[in-house]
Amino acid sequence: MADTKREIERKYESDESGLPDLTGAGTVADVLDQGLVELDATYYDTADERLAAASLTLRRRTGGSDDGWHLKFPVAPGVRDEIRAPLSDTVPDELAALVRSRVRGAELVPVVRLRSARDVCHLVDADGTLLAEASVDTVTAERLNRAGGTTRWTEIEVELADDADPALLDKVDKRLRKAGVRPSASPSKLARALEQTGGTRSRTRPRKPAPPVTAGDHVLAYLREQRDEILDRDPAVRRDIPDSVHRMRVATRRMRSTFRTFGTVLDPAVTTPVAAELKWLAGELGADRDQEVLAERLAKALDELPSELVLGPVPQRVASWADARHGSTRGHLIAILDSARHQALLDTLDALLADPPLRGKAARKPAKVLAEAVRKDLAKVTRLITHALELPPGRERDIALHEARKKAKRTRYAAEAAIPALGAPAASLAKSMKSLTSLLGDHQDSVMARHALREFAAVAHAAGESAFTYGLLYGREERRAAAAEAELPGLWAKINSGASV
Template structure:
């Protein structure tokens, strides 16, 4: 696995005549150590259509300096990136190829820009001599390697926070720089500036007569929502591969939201085109569920054990749970990564691109969103109402558990449909989605209890077969059974609040 670090930095505009002010006057700085000038030579790679740059991703092979090697940077927030490093080699590291696959797919990576920098480095140190930040004056020369060979040159100042430093320290550095007349750069990175300043000059075409802005249609709103979910899937792919917290869950949610939109808005988009895509999204969500569901189950079972008095934890219950969880988790992790490397998943990403490039809009897509979207949301609501009514009619037991689970899936679709309509319908859609989320959460907690009971029954059987006490697993099973019964008692009132006629009427306008 590649080395990883959180990079927090700020960039400032400068000229060849710019000089750093006395940074020892920054609060907390006891000394400024000049580390001399380092020559850096970096080649940046991207697809021919610059897919990585469009997503603010940076891939480079750099020589010179203390961190020569391959670097891959993912944006986190403004001025914050996760930088992954692999040793210097002649070919792209395999770990990086996997992390870029959702963006690159079968497109080749080619050198696009070369940056040669003379970096004049200064370390800001505290009273104990520990590094607070590195401030450098970089004199940069950029050369376009793909498309024209244009060059550019500039000087900039970069302030990078030391590992595990307080980001507020960079505020103090910036105040000192601003007092010296140095202002933040308008370019987020060297690469973005190089691409902009070396871009091929295109002949200017005569502008067409100005036309008034077109009013957004129902199709515009639905496509914008689908585009956001597609982008979320692509962006979360490398996070899942890096095993970042909650990444599998977020990827699954984006997949489900996208599928839900395709199903809900069938009068906007031609289902002959979208149904095959929806089927593949259903497959992907189910596969991701193997990993995600295990995460949720592990957390629930651990929490149950944590709330028990020690005197009720009989036998090696924590050890058994740990072994059981690790075995299931390791297998699911391998399946998930293999899934993301598979041809079927990559074909799905391509089909999503194709759908957005040539959307199969139906005549209703041209209608005003406030006329076309509420009906689709309320149709999903009607399906949910029928399923909840059916569940409440059944006696407690396996049949009701299955019916509640079906109602939960319907509640999720209503919520996603309302969220998709929110940019067009405003507060009524927001309130409606919030109410549906409350119903979904209650039904989801009920389903989690059902799944936990199945796992506890299996753990109890394993413990008994090994000659261990099964008392604790039975106790937790009883708790889960009582919790599910409590959710069932709460459901009528939660549903009553969520299904108020005024909410539905407001959604219809």
């Protein structure tokens, strides 16, 4: 069974002088020698090193206290999440699943073997509490998957202990620099090994894309960001990390909206079928996300009620419903991510961005082309808001406001894509559309909450329980929706007065 550890560390170049004295660095009261450890790690990747290109590392390591398989995901500079699985001869299924969006149909093969002689010290405070582990690693790297060879180097690694203050690393860093030790030029041992043994420029340091110049450049840059977000969120969704489903779903929506808005830049005959597949994926993701949002809303509403107004097993019913729905939708969602259809969609996105179906306006200067497309989207929002406000409160207005919200999101995403070209006006419009969609989103959530509360009340009544609390929450949701509708005209007038792209 895999488990997760947050790894916070810094790496430094080292010569033969070893580790400088770190006593007195921050709260370090003593440096305790732990002896020499021999580590032997084989790193796995595809033949074209897709994991390394995404700054992911997958290894099988023996020696030390954590024999087994380790999969590392970057979180921030110097911070990684390490997923661990027991030692076995083949890549564990649970780790293979977490890199499936990158690997797809390719085989994971050994690419590098690293053998390290690790001289370990523990940095402890005055009470003997472990603060960090510092080591001097003498590393021998051997390339396994292509003609390359071997290389050897020595480095210093300082890893923060669990629950220790990250500020300690700054104190240690200052002490090391004062002793002439400099940070490593490579982010990881694997990256350094690939660079020094590959014989060609390493994919672990991909060239930064050229700054966008044309309208097509700007649109494609935005689409690449969303494609990368979909790939990055895939393992997070599998790990059930909060907000990961939402972020993945938003990326699919941004791509779809971009295809629709910028049809003069990218050929709709090519992008429309891709947008249909993205819509399918968003729908599958939404089954889990919509339920998650609604469950959180109902739980918060219950927490805000005085206890004397909660009659019957209302919290238990809501919690059981949320847990059951999440469990069933989660299993389905993992199956979707593993499906051939989803893997084919990822391949299609890669192919489209590698060879984009550009139209004539793609080669033009971005300001006019992008501004024209954004203005068209904004005009559609204007018509929908105007129509919704003309309707009396009720189901038809609810539907009209929901449609306006969807078009406002599209306008927001179009404005975001145009920010590098149009600057402040596009940024201001994106911010305004975010405020609008937030208000309309709260209104739509109220609509959905009232629907769920009616169902809860019916089940409670059939079971002989009081439906009072559900009715009370229903009335509060009605007032929230009415307040949102009352606020809308003023917000819309303010947006109209400042909207200019």
